[in-house]
Amino acid sequence: MSTPLLEVVDVAKRFSVGTRFSRQGVRIVHALDGVSFTVMPGETLGLVGESGCGKSTLGRCITRLYDLTSGRLRFAGTDISLLSQRQMRPLRRRIQMVFQDPYASLNPRRRVRDLIAEPLRVHTSMADAEIGRRVSELLDIVGLKPDHAMRFPHEFSGGQRQRIGIARAIALNPELIVLDEPVSALDVSVQAQIVNLLADLQERLNLTYIFIAHDLSVVRQVSTRIAVMYLGSIVEMGSADDIFLRPAHPYTQALISAVPVPDLAAQGSAKRIVLTGDVPSPVNPPPGCRFHTRCPIAQERCRVERPVRTDCGPGRSVACHFPNDVVHTS
Amino acid sequence: MLKVRDLSVAFRTEQGMVHAVDDVSFDVGEGELLGVVGESGSGKTVSLLAVMGLITDPNAVITGSIQYRGRELVGLKPREMRALRGKEIAMIFQDPMTALTPVYTIGWQIAEQVLAHEKISKAAAWQRTIDLLAEVNIPNPRETVHRYPHQLSGGMRQRVVIAMALSCNPALLVADEPTTALDVTVQAQILDLLRKLRKNHGSAIVFITHDMGVMAEIADRMLVMYAGRVVERGKKEELFLQPLHPYTRALLDSIPPLTGKKPKRLRAIPGAPPNLLNRPPGCAFAPRCIERFEKCSAEPALGYGMHTAACFRVSS
Numbered sequence: 001m002s003t004p005l006l007e008v009v010d011v012a013k014r015f016s017v018g019t020r021f022s023r024q025g026v027r028i029v030h031a032l033d034g035v036s037f038t039v040m041p042g043e044t045l046g047l048v049g050e051s052g053c054g055k056s057t058l059g060r061c062i063t064r065l066y067d068l069t070s071g072r073l074r075f076a077g078t079d080i081s082l083l084s085q086r087q088m089r090p091l092r093r094r095i096q097m098v099f100q101d102p103y104a105s106l107n108p109r110r111r112v113r114d115l116i117a118e119p120l121r122v123h124t125s126m127a128d129a130e131i132g133r134r135v136s137e138l139l140d141i142v143g144l145k146p147d148h149a150m151r152f153p154h155e156f157s158g159g160q161r162q163r164i165g166i167a168r169a170i171a172l173n174p175e176l177i178v179l180d181e182p183v184s185a186l187d188v189s190v191q192a193q194i195v196n197l198l199a200d201l202q203e204r205l206n207l208t209y210i211f212i213a214h215d216l217s218v219v220r221q222v223s224t225r226i227a228v229m230y231l232g233s234i235v236e237m238g239s240a241d242d243i244f245l246r247p248a249h250p251y252t253q254a255l256i257s258a259v260p261v262p263d264l265a266a267q268g269s270a271k272r273i274v275l276t277g278d279v280p281s282p283v284n285p286p287p288g289c290r291f292h293t294r295c296p297i298a299q300e301r302c303r304v305e306r307p308v309r310t311d312c313g314p315g316r317s318v319a320c321h322f323p324n325d326v327v328h329t330s
Numbered sequence: 331m332l333k334v335r336d337l338s339v340a341f342r343t344e345q346g347m348v349h350a351v352d353d354v355s356f357d358v359g360e361g362e363l364l365g366v367v368g369e370s371g372s373g374k375t376v377s378l379l380a381v382m383g384l385i386t387d388p389n390a391v392i393t394g395s396i397q398y399r400g401r402e403l404v405g406l407k408p409r410e411m412r413a414l415r416g417k418e419i420a421m422i423f424q425d426p427m428t429a430l431t432p433v434y435t436i437g438w439q440i441a442e443q444v445l446a447h448e449k450i451s452k453a454a455a456w457q458r459t460i461d462l463l464a465e466v467n468i469p470n471p472r473e474t475v476h477r478y479p480h481q482l483s484g485g486m487r488q489r490v491v492i493a494m495a496l497s498c499n500p501a502l503l504v505a506d507e508p509t510t511a512l513d514v515t516v517q518a519q520i521l522d523l524l525r526k527l528r529k530n531h532g533s534a535i536v537f538i539t540h541d542m543g544v545m546a547e548i549a550d551r552m553l554v555m556y557a558g559r560v561v562e563r564g565k566k567e568e569l570f571l572q573p574l575h576p577y578t579r580a581l582l583d584s585i586p587p588l589t590g591k592k593p594k595r596l597r598a599i600p601g602a603p604p605n606l607l608n609r610p611p612g613c614a615f616a617p618r619c620i621e622r623f624e625k626c627s628a629e630p631a632l633g634y635g636m637h638t639a640a641c642f643r644v645s646s
Contacts, residue, residue: 261588
């Protein structure tokens with residue numbers, strides 16, 4: 001058993017919103033609460049959940065774009081949770097990030113050549129000629145043409161822009177890449193190209209991915225393991241097959257059943273669990289199990305006692321008092 | 331009830347004409363749900379905005395014919411169109427936050443529409459508003475009418491927009507990606523709601539989406555659009571089980587499966603949709619098509635009949 005590349009231990013992140021002059025005063029948003037997991041080298045951990053569940057916040061905590069409120073982060077054996085931004089600098093080469101919106105994450109006034117060269121200029125002492133060679137090499141790796149180097153981001157389609165973002169992220173040969181909804185803004189036909197590209201790069205460059213997405217079928221395609229998040233916590237974690245074929249948490253079951261499948265044969269057999277209501281506000285998370293307000297099998301115990309995520313099989317854990325109970329479908 | 335024939339919408343720009351919609355024809359029957367699928371820029375939204383008479387850009391050139399219950403809509407005076415829109419034909423937009431004005435309560439916004447189209451008292455309009463909110467499953471409609479859009483969640487706002495579209499019991503409802511901005515569990519609620527409303531009101535619905543999964547669930551018939559043209563048309567079952575056009579097949583293949591065996595690689599469609607400013611001659615999909623042959627340099631036409639595709643492979 002090799003050592004984990006990343007260990008996340010009991011991480012919490014709280015934001016305060018409003019000022020003491022606002023009507024409701026200063027309020028605390030509990031964005032992340034007691035999140036723990038490990039990521040092994042070479043694997044892809046998928047983080048899924050609905051908007052506001054904290055998956056992007058978690059990605060930004062891992063890359064230390066946010067400071068943690070509490071908890072520990074260990075990257076390749078080193079504790080990075082309390083490093084200053086200056087101390088983080090040498091580690092930035094090893095942990096990179098790809099953002100969702102390829103339109104917003106590239107500086108519109110810089111040429112592709114300069115955009116891709118930027119990390120090389122910041123982190124290495126490579127000569128200009130060497131940087132030029134590396135940029136052409138990177139363009140080729142992500143499937144862009146050499147003459148694209150002199151163009152500006154607005155001249156590219158969404159898929160091509162995401163390729164530029166990926167070229168920037170892999171420029172320094174990182175070990176871990178946090179991908180925050182990298183294909184959500186793309187059309188399906190282009191989305192498949194990027195998913196394939198990411199799989200090729202992972203194999204070729206020995207990358208470890210943390211893949212954040214709300215699209216379950218994409219997450220299933222790319223992930224070795226999956227963590228399902230709800231209101232700031234991980235409710236279930238396991239291999240991609242376990243999560244999709246044998247979901248144990250009622251939320252995971254509902255989430256998977258809610259995805260419309262483009263397959264008429266599967267339509268009749270699939271039973272849909274329609275959850276009522278919306279995700280509660282993370283300003284006032286409900287007591288007990290955070291999912292109990294929408295859970296179809298919630299009982300008295302769920303309203304008072306918060307379930308702890310416990311192991312229920314190899315590499316598998318679930319935070320529910322009544323896991324595996326069949327949810328009644330309507 | 332809706333008959334669209336050879337509809338073309340082009341926009342004059344500094345670089346030349348952009349043919350956003352090119353020779354599109356389709357029908358919508360009473361009470362039917364027609365799904366329109368396609369990727370961004372395929373012309374699905376623009377063609378339905380033309381039906382709604384909502385293309386006001388002075389640089390837009392609209393040609394062809396749109397007949398609603400025998401009445402020609404192209405060239406209708408804005409006044410006459412306004413009387414029809416909202417009452418007979420209503421629209422649900424993708425982003426409920428921009429479809430609602432932030433400065434009035436949602437009750438005011440719905441009641442305003444009722445009062446604009448029907449001769450009823452303010453009190454009756456208000457009561458109708460509360461009933462509508464209850465019908466779209468909004469909890470405590472009596473209190474919620476006094477709320478502002480920003481006080482509601484995304485799913486709630488979308489319900490308000492649906493309630494507004496239903497307020498005058500329209501015969502035709504155009505829904506432009508009504509669930510795209512929502513989470514899957516909320517999307518499931520909204521799709522359930524649309525199904526229920528369809529049963530109760532019997533409105534025909536044109537449903538625009540890029541999500542084949544949503545289509546599989548609710549459509550009766552479908553149009554597949556690519557680069558401003560309809561490339562395939564047919565019943566939902568025909569389209570999913572025997573897709574004719576290589577684009578439809580490729581689109582279905584490129585979706586990662588949620589069940590069954592996980593493929594090693596996804597079957598992506600190479601390249602990107604063409605630039606509509608200078609559309610390549612011949613079949614617009616040919617540059618990305620694995621089945622192209624000599625004939626594809628000419629432009630294929632959509633055949634007649636219920637299930638048909640604009641492809642030479644199909645007709646030959």
